[in-house]
Amino acid sequence: MESNAGATETRSNVTVSDGGEVAAFESLQFTDEIHRLISAPATDNASSFTALLELPATQVVELLHSPESVKLIVASAPNVEDFKGSFHFPSNTGLIKKDARFSVFSGEGNNKNDKSNSPEMTSKNSSANLEKAVKSEPAETASSLPLVSDPTVENRNIKRKDREKKVKGSTKKSKPATNESLEDAEKLPYVHVRARRGQATDSHSLAERARREKINARMKLLQELVPGCNKISGTALVLDEIINHVQSLQRQVEFLSMSLAAVNPRIDFNLDSSFTSESGSTMDGGNFPSLVTPLMWPDVQVNGYRQQFQHQWHFDTLKQPIWGREEVCNNYVTPENSLLSYDSSANSAATLHANQLKMEL
C-alpha cells in the first residue's frame, strides 16, 4: 500500500474542496475497499461485487462516480483501518442520503431526466451495494454502529433491489435478474434508462404513455363539459355520465321541438335583406344559405314596421327598450336581434339573456 499520510491529506483536501462530504466519504470507502479486496483473494460473496472486482479499480470508480473521483483514484488507497472508525458514521448518512435520493427519484418519476440520471442512479445503486459489502466486510470493527446499521443497510439494499426488481419486472422486456442488470449497468453504464417507478421506457411504452395522457386530458375536458362529472372518479363512470348527458340533451331537443310544434306561431320571422344589411355587426350576410332566401315569409306587416325594425337594430344593450318596442308592435318580434346580438356580445351573456327572458315572462 502507498503512503498513508499523503493519501489522507489528499483525501481531506478533497473532502473539504468537494463540499460534498458524503460523496467524498463514499469515494473513500470505495477506493478503500476496492484496493483492499483486490489485494485480498477475491471471494464470491456477492456476484455483483465479484464482477466489480474483475474490473480494474480505476474503471470501477470512474463508472461509479463523477469525474471528481478521478483525483481520488490518483491518490493511493489508504489503510482501511485508519478510516474505519472515522467514516462509518458519515457513511451511514451517506447511505441514508443515497437511499433518500433514490426513493426521491423513483417516487417522483422524473422521466424527463431518466437518461441523465441513469448513470448516476446505477452508480448510486452499485455504490450502495459496494457500501453494503464494505459494511459487511469489516465485521470485526469495534464500533457498534456498523453492526447495528448493517441489518438496516442490508434491508435498505434489499428493498432497493426489490424496487429495482419491480422497476425491471414491470417492463415486459426487462432482464430477468436484477443482479445481472446491475452488473451490466456497471459494465456498460449508459445502456439502461432508469425508468419511473413501475413504468417502462422503451419507445412503445413511451408512445403509449403519451397516448394515455392525451386521452386523460380529453377526459378531463369532457368532465368539465358535463355538469356534475368532476366528483366522479373512474373512466367508466365518467363515460356513463357523459352518455347520459348526451341522451338528455337529445331528449331536450325533442321536447323543445315538440313544444315549438305545439305553440302557435303568431310571430313573423323576418329574414329579409334589412336583416342582412346588419352584417357588419352581427350576421355575416354571405352566411345565409340558399335555404333561407326562398323561405321569405310573405309578411304583410313588415313594411309597416320597417322603421321600428331598423330602430331595433341600433340597440347597444339588448334589453328593456327592445322589449318595450316589441310590445308596441305586437306581432313583429325579431328574436334574431336578441339572439344574434347576444352572439356578438360576450359569450357569457348566455345565462344573462335567458334570465332576461325569464324576467320578462
Added chain:
Amino acid sequence: MMNTPQQVKNPSSSLKSRFITRFLGALTKITAEDPILSSSPTRIFQRYRRIKVASNKSMAYSVRSRRIWSRAMLSRFRSRRSAFSGRRSSVKTTNCGEAMDVCNLLDETAHYIKCLTTQVQVMRKIVDFYHLSK
C-alpha cells in the same frame, strides 16, 4: 369550450348564429306550410318531427363537414329521408364508417356535446319568445 369557436373565428359567423339562421328559416317554412290553426295531434306530431329534423339538420349543416358526427348525420339525412331519421343515436353508435380511435372519439363527443347544448339553448330561447309573445 363553448367560447372557442366564437373567439377563434369571426364572431359574426359563429356556430350559434349559423344554427340560428338556418333553424329559424326552416322553422318559418314549417310553420308557414302548416298553419297551426288545426291543432290535431297528428298534425302536431308531424310538425314536431319536422321541426326536430330541421333542428338536427341545421346543426349538422352549421358544422358542415368539419366533424365526423356532422358528416355522418348529413350522409344519413341525404340517404335516408325517412321519418325514422329523426331518432338520433349518440355519437358512439352513429354510423361513422371512419376509423375512430378513443382519442378522436372523445374529441368528437366533446364537440357534439357543445353543439347539442347550443341547439338546446337556442330552441329554448325561441320557445320562450313564443310564450312571451302570446
